[in-house]
Amino acid sequence: MTTTKGHEVPVRELDRVTIRFAGDSGDGMQLTGTQFTRTAAVFGNDISTLPDYPAEIRAPAGSLPGVSGFQISFSSTDIHTPGDAPDVLVAMNPAALRTNVKDLVPGGALIVNSDAFTPPNLAKAGYAASPLADGSLKAYSVFAIPISTLNARALEGLDMTSKQVDLTKNFFALGVMFWLFERSMDPTLRWIEEKFGGRPVVAEANRRALQAGYAFGETTEIFHARYIVPAAHLAPGTYRNVTGNEATALGCVAAATLADRPLVYATYPITPASDILHQLSGYKSYGIKTFQAEDEIAAIGAALGASYGGALGLTGTSGPGMALKAEMLGLAVMVELPLVVVNVQRAGPSTGMPTKTEQSDLLQALYGRNGESPVAIVAPASPAECFDMAVEAWRIALKHMTPVVYLSDAFLANGTEPWRVPDLADLPDLRFAGPGDGATFYPYQRDGTTLARPWVVPGTPGREHRIGGLEKLDVLGTVSYDPDNHHRMSLLRAEKVARIADDIAPLEVFGPPDGELLILGWGSTYGAIRSAVERLQARGASVAHAHLRHLNPFPANTGDVLRSYRTVLVPEINLGQLRTVIRSEFLVDAVGFNLVRGKPFQISEIQMKAEQLLGDQ
Amino acid sequence: MTDTTMAAEPIKLTRKDFASDQEPRWCPGCGDYSILAQTQKVMPDFGVPKENIVFVSGIGCSGRFPYYMNTYGFHSIHGRAPTLATGLKIARPDLMVWVVTGDGDALSIGGNHILHAMRKNVDIRVVMFNNRIYGLTKGQASPTSEFGQKTKSTPVGSVDYPVHPLMIALAAEASFVARTVDTQVDHIQKVMERAGFHRGSAFVEVLQNCLIFNDGAHRAFTDREVREDRMLVLEHGKPMLFGKNRDMGLRLNGLRPEVVRIGEDGITEADILVHDEASEDPTIHNMLARIYWPEFPVPIGVIRNVPRPTLDELIEGQIRDAVGRRGKGDIQQLLGGGDTWTVE
Numbered sequence: 001m002t003t004t005k006g007h008e009v010p011v012r013e014l015d016r017v018t019i020r021f022a023g024d025s026g027d028g029m030q031l032t033g034t035q036f037t038r039t040a041a042v043f044g045n046d047i048s049t050l051p052d053y054p055a056e057i058r059a060p061a062g063s064l065p066g067v068s069g070f071q072i073s074f075s076s077t078d079i080h081t082p083g084d085a086p087d088v089l090v091a092m093n094p095a096a097l098r099t100n101v102k103d104l105v106p107g108g109a110l111i112v113n114s115d116a117f118t119p120p121n122l123a124k125a126g127y128a129a130s131p132l133a134d135g136s137l138k139a140y141s142v143f144a145i146p147i148s149t150l151n152a153r154a155l156e157g158l159d160m161t162s163k164q165v166d167l168t169k170n171f172f173a174l175g176v177m178f179w180l181f182e183r184s185m186d187p188t189l190r191w192i193e194e195k196f197g198g199r200p201v202v203a204e205a206n207r208r209a210l211q212a213g214y215a216f217g218e219t220t221e222i223f224h225a226r227y228i229v230p231a232a233h234l235a236p237g238t239y240r241n242v243t244g245n246e247a248t249a250l251g252c253v254a255a256a257t258l259a260d261r262p263l264v265y266a267t268y269p270i271t272p273a274s275d276i277l278h279q280l281s282g283y284k285s286y287g288i289k290t291f292q293a294e295d296e297i298a299a300i301g302a303a304l305g306a307s308y309g310g311a312l313g314l315t316g317t318s319g320p321g322m323a324l325k326a327e328m329l330g331l332a333v334m335v336e337l338p339l340v341v342v343n344v345q346r347a348g349p350s351t352g353m354p355t356k357t358e359q360s361d362l363l364q365a366l367y368g369r370n371g372e373s374p375v376a377i378v379a380p381a382s383p384a385e386c387f388d389m390a391v392e393a394w395r396i397a398l399k400h401m402t403p404v405v406y407l408s409d410a411f412l413a414n415g416t417e418p419w420r421v422p423d424l425a426d427l428p429d430l431r432f433a434g435p436g437d438g439a440t441f442y443p444y445q446r447d448g449t450t451l452a453r454p455w456v457v458p459g460t461p462g463r464e465h466r467i468g469g470l471e472k473l474d475v476l477g478t479v480s481y482d483p484d485n486h487h488r489m490s491l492l493r494a495e496k497v498a499r500i501a502d503d504i505a506p507l508e509v510f511g512p513p514d515g516e517l518l519i520l521g522w523g524s525t526y527g528a529i530r531s532a533v534e535r536l537q538a539r540g541a542s543v544a545h546a547h548l549r550h551l552n553p554f555p556a557n558t559g560d561v562l563r564s565y566r567t568v569l570v571p572e573i574n575l576g577q578l579r580t581v582i583r584s585e586f587l588v589d590a591v592g593f594n595l596v597r598g599k600p601f602q603i604s605e606i607q608m609k610a611e612q613l614l615g616d617q
Numbered sequence: 618m619t620d621t622t623m624a625a626e627p628i629k630l631t632r633k634d635f636a637s638d639q640e641p642r643w644c645p646g647c648g649d650y651s652i653l654a655q656t657q658k659v660m661p662d663f664g665v666p667k668e669n670i671v672f673v674s675g676i677g678c679s680g681r682f683p684y685y686m687n688t689y690g691f692h693s694i695h696g697r698a699p700t701l702a703t704g705l706k707i708a709r710p711d712l713m714v715w716v717v718t719g720d721g722d723a724l725s726i727g728g729n730h731i732l733h734a735m736r737k738n739v740d741i742r743v744v745m746f747n748n749r750i751y752g753l754t755k756g757q758a759s760p761t762s763e764f765g766q767k768t769k770s771t772p773v774g775s776v777d778y779p780v781h782p783l784m785i786a787l788a789a790e791a792s793f794v795a796r797t798v799d800t801q802v803d804h805i806q807k808v809m810e811r812a813g814f815h816r817g818s819a820f821v822e823v824l825q826n827c828l829i830f831n832d833g834a835h836r837a838f839t840d841r842e843v844r845e846d847r848m849l850v851l852e853h854g855k856p857m858l859f860g861k862n863r864d865m866g867l868r869l870n871g872l873r874p875e876v877v878r879i880g881e882d883g884i885t886e887a888d889i890l891v892h893d894e895a896s897e898d899p900t901i902h903n904m905l906a907r908i909y910w911p912e913f914p915v916p917i918g919v920i921r922n923v924p925r926p927t928l929d930e931l932i933e934g935q936i937r938d939a940v941g942r943r944g945k946g947d948i949q950q951l952l953g954g955g956d957t958w959t960v961e
Contacts, residue, residue: 042958187956233960240957250952257948264708284939286946289707289932293700294733301693301700301730305673308691308701309708331694421953458689458705458712461668466637466684468674468692478639479684 011182011226016075018083019177021170022100023092025068026058028170032090033070035174035188041241041418042187044231045074048527049416050082050600055271055354062116062124067099076230080382080527082415084602088180089140090173092116092147094125101137110140111176113169115148143222147172147213154212155205168209175213182228185210237420244383244412245275247419248316248342251390253280253288254422256312258391259398259430264306265314266291266299271354272410273316273344296324300341304328307337308467310457312394316342318410319361320351323368329403330369333493335467336444336453338397338404340390345409345523347598356598357410359523360574365405366552366581372490374497376400377551379407381526384419386412389549391427392504399432400500401452407551409573411524411600443467443477450503451496453477501553507561511537511544517613518565520590522548522578525571525601532606541614548578559586567613569593571606630661637687643678648799648825649746653685655805656744660688663713663813670713673702675722677753678827679746682717696727699734702741703928710929713813716743720761721751724780728760735789735818740927742812742819746799747782750831768830783906783920786820787899793819794902794921798839799826804850804917811919817927824915838910847910851918856889859914866890867913874904876913894922 019036023029030051040047052069059066073083088109091097093116104110117130131137132144151172155165171188178185188210196203217223242250256263265280265288267273281290289311293299300315307313317325322343332339345361347353365377376396380389386408397404432452443465444453456463465477473480474488509518511533521529526547533545546561548554562568562582570579571593579592593609595601635657643649660670672683676695683690693701698716706714716734723731723745734741750768751757757770761782765774786794793815797808805823812819824835838847849859849867857867864879866889877884890901902921909915926934940946 038956042956044958044960236960238953238957238959240953240955253948254952262708264704266704266707283946283951284936285943286948286951287936287940289936291704291707291932293703294729297697298700298703298730298733301697302704302707305691305701305704305706306708307704309705309712311708313704313708327694328697328700335691421957424949424952458671458709459669461666464668464687464689466639466690466692468683468690469694470692 009223009225011228014227014229015077016073016079016083017088017181017227017229018071018073018086019088019090020069020071020086020100020103021090021173022067022069022096023170024061024096025054025056025066026061027068027092028167029068029070029092032170032174033072035191036177036183037072037416038191038241039178039183039187040072040074041239043183044234045076045229046079046232046234047072047074047241047417048079048082049073050411051414052599053355062093062095062121064095064099064125067096069096069100074229076232078232080530081600081603084604090177092170092173094121094127094131097131098125098127101140104140106139108140109143110137111143111145111173113147113173114144115146145176145216145222150216151209151212154208158205158208159201160205165205168205171206171209172213172216175210175215176217178210179214179217180223180226182226185214234418235420239418239420241416242383242387242419243275243414243416244380244386244408245273245344245414246279247384247386248380248390248406248408248413249276249279251387252312252314252340252394253283253286254387254424254427255391255394255430256288257424258427259312259394262287262289262311263314264289264291264303264311265316266293266302266306267316268293268296268299268321270296270318270321272346272413273318273321273342275413276316276342296321297328300325300328300339304332304337304339307339308335308457310455312338312340314340314342316344318344318346318354319348319364322361322364326369329375330371330373331469332403333369333373333375334469334472336401336493338394338401338455340393340397340404340406342406342408344413345407347596353598355410357524357600358573358596358598359407359409359525360577360596361407362522362551362574362577363580365407372494374494375552376402376404376497376500377407378404378549379523379551380412381523381547381549383412383415383417387419387422392549395428395430396500396503398430399452399503400450400496401455402497402500407523409524415524442475444472445475446492446496450499451492498553500550501556504550504555506557507546507548507555509544509546509561512542513544514564515542515544516565517541517543517567517569517610518562519543519545519569519571519606519610520548520562520578520582521545521571522551525573528601528603528606529571531603532610535603535607536610541610543610543614551578554585559588562586562588562590567591569610569613571601571609573601630667632658632661634667635660635687637685639684641685642681644829646828647678648748648827649678649682651799651802652744652746652805652823652825653682655802656809657686659806659810659813662810665713669711670715671705672715672717673698673705674717675719675727677719677722677751679717679719679722680753696722696725696730698722699727699730699739699741699743703734703737703739706740706929707932710740710933714741716741718743718745719752720745720747720749720782721759724760724782724785731785731820732789735786735791735820737928738790738792738817738925740817740929742815742821744809744812744821744823745782746823746825748825748827748831749779749834750827752827752830756830781907782822783820784903787903787906787921791820791921792817792923792925793919794906795820795919796822796824796917798824798835798848798917800839801917808919811922815922817925838915847914849914849916851892851894851905851916851920853892853894853919853922856886856891858886858889865914874908874913894919897923
């Protein structure tokens with residue numbers, strides 16, 4: 001559809017556009033991307049984002065390792081991923097161009113800050129000659145804009161150094177993009193006012209930069225069209241844009257309200273989990289208590305201590321921290337207290353790639369402790385779903401008196417999507433465990449259905465008792481070295497976690513209930529798998545998608561689902577961890593698809609793998 | 618400890634109320650029996666209902682302590698008791714929380730936690746049994762074992778220099794630092810009582826004898842015949858005098874401590890240092906934590922006791938302030954906060 005809008009250029013309507021902002025890590029690309037995202041979200045598009053930034057806070061300016069990117073896909077239809085390949089690339093310097101241009105779709109729009117293409121910057125990016133001049137970019141529509149110069153001109157007269165002026169050029173680029181995609185500047189102007197209201201010169205500079213970019217789009221003749229992506233048809237309700245970390249934090253806050261107990265978050269700073277602490281530490285007026293511990297061990301210790309006192313003891317970390325928490329998690333298994341451990345997975349082993357995503361801590365969560373040490377494991381599938389799964393983690397922990405490991409990852413944690421704000425009244429009641437009313441009290445007397453032990457907290461008169469890491473005598477809870485008792489208690493702890501399967505939703509199948517191929521996923525691969533399956537189904541392939549949110553125990557029908565397809569494909573951002581468990585648990589000869597590159601799967605990759613399997617049959 | 622831990626009505630508990638039904642399983646003659654008995658004896662003095670008292674321990678012989686106290690108790694894992702106690706205290710400022718630990722538990726595997734629980738002034742009383750050996754693992758060198766000491770793990774002598782536990786407590790800014798001895802029944806009671814009434818991070822070193830693996834580790838200055846001459850019993854506001862005839866004392870010679878005798882070389886009581894446990898300046902406290910037999914008498918008693926807001930008070934205070942400024946937060950509004958849009 002083409003109509004003429006404004007005085008010059010036609011406006012084209014698109015279903016979906018994917019933009020990547022790339023620049024130096026000091027260029028404010030994350031902020032630029034976030035502002036565009038907010039604007040698209042408030043407009044009503046479905047969105048999905050992928051920030052991609054280096055671990056170094058400020059790598060050498062202009063260098064290849066210092067490139068920071070932010071990809072947003074926004075759409076008028078339901079989307080599940082931030083897009084395989086950008087349609088538009090905004091590159092603020094040669095290094096950003098070099099590291100990102102290979103992903104741009106052929107014919108895609110390339111907007112570059114031509115001022116940054118100086119000989120030193122070109123050399124740092126490894127270009128012998130300027131790619132703007134040598135014809136190497138002719139597969140794309142290149143828009144070379146002297147952003148730094150134009151921006152500096154717009155800010156003339158402000159009491160700022162040239163360096164300060166240059167820091168605002170990202171907002172000039174943002175202004176150009178707002179014009180190109182017909183977006184209102186209002187949400188960002190409001191944000192500038194809120195953020196810099198106290199510093200009028202900074203606020204004015206950012207305002208001018210944004211408006212100058214927009215005006216440039218309007219007056220320049222280099223663009224031949226503008227694009228509009230209409231609002232998506234989302235389910236009715238109030239929406240906001242959330243990252244996975246935000247949704248995780250909010251889910252835990254909601255769980256505490258639903259449980260009518262205080263939330264204590266004890267943690268140690270670690271990428272990519274730290275934002276959960278930043279967020280929760282700002283919720284003091286909501287009664288949320290946060291504790292920045294001296295190390296990962298102290299963090300989970302304090303969380304368990306808080307749970308022992310009757311609060312929702314929460315800790316959060318990433319892989320290396322998870323390794324340190326293992327012993328205390330074992331204690332939590334032994335004392336059978338509710339506890340949620342958030343692991344925002346990142347590429348490992350060891351320090352690995354701290355800012356990059358991976359799904360390689362599943363076996364650690366399942367088996368990474370001494371002794372027979374079962375814990376429940378849940379995993380959200382998308383940023384917005386982090387809220388639901390955080391509530392679910394607490395529901396399981398509180399009802400079944402068990403530690404729960406919640407496996408998020410860097411992609412979920414930093415990616416965003418629209419989240420329909422729930423009504424607390426529609427969420428489950430989490431007021432379970434209490435001191436019990438029986439005349440007799442034994443610390444390890446179990447609930448007949450769940451096998452949960454009573455949660456009797458200090459301060460309860462007449463029920464003083466001792467717990468700890470030594471084996472407990474069944475029912476009485478005193479220390480016991482009896483061989484048969486240890487065997488019985490080991491079975492009871494396993495059975496208690498296994499029975500959670502009776503209390504969780506069955507595994508749902510998207511697509512035919514049986515057939516050629518089932519793609520089984522868990523965690524953040526959801527979007528790519530679902531999109532690939534939609535494409536394959538649209539072409540008539542016998543393909544279904546099932547996504548596990550509960551990794552221990554599995555939903556009761558999991559085995560039946562897996563056995564209903566000729567082939568089961570398990571794509572994972574690890575070397576086959578869920579596949580290993582599936583094979584041993586269900587004797588299903590699942591096929592793996594495993595890429596560990598620190599980044600999410602692309603839809604096309606999963607689609608190709610599925611087509612290959614379908615073709616083989 | 619906040620006021621809410623106090624019983625509304627004065628309660629009259631006795632030592633027996635604090636003894637659990639579990640038979641202690643330490644070696645016969647272990648110093649831990651004495652510490653347990655004296656702790657049970659002073660507990661009623663605090664006027665805190667026993668359900669509001671929690672003993673948390675780590676691993677080692679000291680770790681068994683909570684099983685023998687008829688209060689709430691948590692026998693945790695090696696070195697980590699302060700972390701659980703900290704979380705518990707954050708969640709439940711109303712509870713009186715004790716940590717029972719040993720020299721290996723507190724100063725080796727749990728060293729980091731002791732450091733931070735103290736500096737954060739967590740309202741917990743850490744009682745560290747110092748027998749200068751690993752007992753439960755059957756006799757390896759601990760961080761307080763003497764240099765050159767022969768143990769199972771150091772058959773030709775330890776090559777490690779020992780730490781000074783109270784200096785660590787002071788360096789970590791513990792707001793209450795004390796030392797006592799397992800064999801001095803009255804003194805343990807006094808120190809435990811002071812620690813119990815203190816609000817904030819209290820660190821109490823109890824010199825404790827391990828009959829099996831390090832017998833007599835403290836005997837050189839704790840034996841009945843010599844202790845008055847070889848230990849300095851500190852009392853706030855009193856001169857640092859010691860000796861059977863209380864004629865020996867500690868004074869400063871320039872920047873160095875020095876043992877002097879009253880009446881010799883014109884020394885009078887006026888020359889002797891006067892103990893000020895409440896001094897903000899820790900210089901003298903550091904000196905008292907450092908001096909040791911045989912160069913000096915071993916100081917026992919409360920070395921430092923200064924008031925400071927506790928971690929739980931500060932956390933609660935920030936919440937109160939935030940609620941005062943913005944009102945009590947509404948969770949439903951929080952969920953729906955930020956930039957939102959509505960789909961009809």
